[in-house]
Structure formats: C-alpha cells, structure tokens
Amino acid sequence: MKAVLMTAAGSPEVLQLQEVVNPTVPVGNTELLVRLVAAGVNPIDTKLRSRGTFYPEQMPAILGCDGAGIVEAVGAGVERFRPGDEVYFCYGGLGAHQGNYAEYTVVDERFVARKPASISFAEAAAAPLVLITAWEALYERGRLEPGERVLIHAGAGGVGHVAIQLAKLKGATVSTTVSTEEKANFVRQLGADHVIFYKQTNFVQAVLDWTDGEGVDLAFDTVGGETFYQTFPAVRVYGDIVTILEPDPKTVWKSARTRNLRIGLELMLTPMLLGLEESLQHHADILEQCAKWIDQGKLKIQVNHQFRLEEAAAAHQLLESGAIAGKIVLLVRDE
Incomplete structure (x- = not known):
C-alpha cells in the first residue's frame, strides 16, 4: 500500500510517500482492516514530525491520529462491524501504532464509531480528535x-x-x-x-x-x-x-x-499513550453520540483545506502557518 512515512524528525520535507507492506487482520481477534478514504491533519502531527514521535526507536513512522474509511475485513471475534461499514476514529499516529496517512490501517472495533451518514469522509476524518x-x-x-x-x-x-x-x-x-x-x-x-x-x-x-x-x-x-x-x-x-x-x-x-x-x-491522547482501553472505548462512545448530532444537523465540522495523500508536506506547512480556520484533511482516495 501507499503511505506517507516520516523518515526522521524535521521539516515537512521528511514526509515521503512510499510503498509499504499492507497490514492484515489476525484471525480470532477483534480488529478491523479499514480501507482509509481520508485522514485528518492536526497540530499533534506537526509537533511529532518536527520534534520526533513518542517512540523514537520505532522509525520510520506513519503519522495521523484521525481516520475515516470503509471496513475491508474483520477478525473472527468482531461483533459490531462487517465489511462495507463506514467508520471514523482517532487511533494511531503517535509512533507505536501505525497512523492514518496511509491507504489501509488496522484498528480494534472497540475504538471505532460509525461514520455520520450525512457528511463526507473528509469531514468525518477531520472530526474525531x-x-x-x-x-x-x-x-x-x-x-x-x-x-x-x-x-x-x-x-x-x-x-x-x-x-x-x-x-x-x-x-x-x-x-x-x-x-x-x-x-x-x-x-x-x-x-x-x-x-x-x-x-x-x-x-x-x-x-x-x-x-x-x-x-x-x-x-x-x-x-x-x-x-x-x-x-x-x-x-x-x-x-x-x-x-x-x-x-x-x-x-x-x-x-x-x-x-x-x-x-x-486536557490531553485526549492519554488513553493511547498509556494503553487505557476503557478510555479508548469511551472515545468511541463520544464519537457515536456526536455522529447522531451531526446527522440531526446540530453539529458541523468545518473542512477548509483538502490535500492529496502525497501532499502531506504541503498540508503540514499550511497548518504551521497558523493562518487557517477549521480543519485540514488528506484525501487518501476518491470518495
């Protein structure tokens, strides 16, 4: 699959689009293989890129905490989702677990919410964090x-x-x-x-x-x-x-x-950093409730800039300029 690799800490130019091995879903667990459609770009991404990730011994890294996509395959223990379901979530991208600047990722079903039906994948990817x-x-x-x-x-x-x-x-x-x-x-x-x-x-x-x-x-x-x-x-x-x-x-x-x-x-990354599974499930519950409000027209996500996956460096440059309102999103594939 194609993914944007962070090859070292530094300027946006350290983000390079490369071919990497596709992730897979081990048989018997509760993980989902998600075909990503879009990934959110957040200040934590630019900070990790410039300073180094929380796990410097695990390089190169794939950044991107926010993702939205379609379930491609499920582990034998998955109960809530099936292939074809549209999902969004905030998981990975800190340096240990693969982030979402990629075509595919694997994430436990407990940490995933159903994507709001009324918005695009780009808007959904901008929302979780x-x-x-x-x-x-x-x-x-x-x-x-x-x-x-x-x-x-x-x-x-x-x-x-x-x-x-x-x-x-x-x-x-x-x-x-x-x-x-x-x-x-x-x-x-x-x-x-x-x-x-x-x-x-x-x-x-x-x-x-x-x-x-x-x-x-x-x-x-x-x-x-x-x-x-x-x-x-x-x-x-x-x-x-x-x-x-x-x-x-x-x-x-x-x-x-x-x-x-x-x-x-407030640091919403705490559950990922400390491996707090119950708190990660709580995050999914928050996203489920927010999805209802979004579909009811009570909550909106403003996406002001969209870039292709290979333009991740340009997305980081824009975010670091501090001159934007709303959110920035990487489009992994056409919706």
Whole structure:
C-alpha cells in the first residue's frame, strides 16, 4: 500500500510517500482492516514530525491520529462491524501504532464509531480528535452545566469551532476570541453569543463587561502560553479553566489561587499513550453520540483545506502557518 512515512524528525520535507507492506487482520481477534478514504491533519502531527514521535526507536513512522474509511475485513471475534461499514476514529499516529496517512490501517472495533451518514469522509476524518478534545474539556474537565457562561479561545480553530457547538448543545452561553471579521462571522454562525477581537480589545475586560464584572463560569484555553494565565481574571471566583496545552513554566498563578480556580488539563491522547482501553472505548462512545448530532444537523465540522495523500508536506506547512480556520484533511482516495 501507499503511505506517507516520516523518515526522521524535521521539516515537512521528511514526509515521503512510499510503498509499504499492507497490514492484515489476525484471525480470532477483534480488529478491523479499514480501507482509509481520508485522514485528518492536526497540530499533534506537526509537533511529532518536527520534534520526533513518542517512540523514537520505532522509525520510520506513519503519522495521523484521525481516520475515516470503509471496513475491508474483520477478525473472527468482531461483533459490531462487517465489511462495507463506514467508520471514523482517532487511533494511531503517535509512533507505536501505525497512523492514518496511509491507504489501509488496522484498528480494534472497540475504538471505532460509525461514520455520520450525512457528511463526507473528509469531514468525518477531520472530526474525531477535535470532538473528543472539546467534549472532554467542556463536559468532563470543566463540568459545564446548562445556563453557564463559557469563554472559548480561538473559536474559529479546529478545536474551538466544535467547542462552541458542544457548549451550545449543553445550553451554555458562549463568548469567544477571534482575529478577523471573517472568523467572527463564522463563529456567529456556529452559535457564539459574544465575539471578542483579541488583537484590538483586552479580552479580559471584554469578558468582565459581558458578565457584569463577575467572569465566566468556565474558560477553555486552546492557545496556551501567556493566554492561559492572562485568562485567570476573566473566570469567576471558584470557576474553572481548562487548557489543552502544557502550562508555561513562567505561568503566574497568583490570580488563579486568589480566585480559587479549578485548573483542568486536557490531553485526549492519554488513553493511547498509556494503553487505557476503557478510555479508548469511551472515545468511541463520544464519537457515536456526536455522529447522531451531526446527522440531526446540530453539529458541523468545518473542512477548509483538502490535500492529496502525497501532499502531506504541503498540508503540514499550511497548518504551521497558523493562518487557517477549521480543519485540514488528506484525501487518501476518491470518495
């Protein structure tokens, strides 16, 4: 099969399309052989490519956590799927298990969800990592409740644009930060109630004005760095802030401590890194629920750029430019 191999850590040019051995499904287990149609491209992919994977001794590597495709064959123990089923999932791509920048992959049926019927494979491949991240950050780490006010940083981004929708589905009121009028229009279409142009406006003051000086119940940081700790004063006393980035060593915690904030750290890759099978099954459950909302028209995935599999390097270059909204997808084959 054709696959994009990461031959070494470095610039996007280390991603090379090559022929590799097709994966197979061992007899008697619960794995699926999936003929991939599309693969999502995420910031974790570019970070692993530039710094090295979590398993540097296992090189070359195939990146790509997100995948969508058609079940080609099943192990003898598979119960939920059969050949021809359309699926999507977030599994592999960290350096140990093969990722989805490839024509085929093998994944356990417990970690797979049925693809939403109403969207393309490209849209489905763009969805898993950001859906799971936003779901865990808002619903599990942040314990978001109906009627609460939430601040979502970078609402037009991959995680941000689904976080806005999940927050609204929970019955929350949403404020979000954006950089341009185009992105502001986009997030308003998703349901954002209050839009802050962070380059022109002090977002903390804007949030305090919006909440009559109280602050939001929950802040969701998808940016990291100074943005994380600068957000503390925008959160109400005894409120929550969740970040998907590792806090900077220079983080000033005084305001968070004074306000008695509850700090949440969200890394949806934890189950893959630590081999937590029950949590990986929970991820599949999240995707099953999100698929229902997508098919009901309550949740949308924005794909702004599509590349062919052999253009993986160009996809990485675009993502690293930081100038996009929505998601980037690699098309493995025509739908």
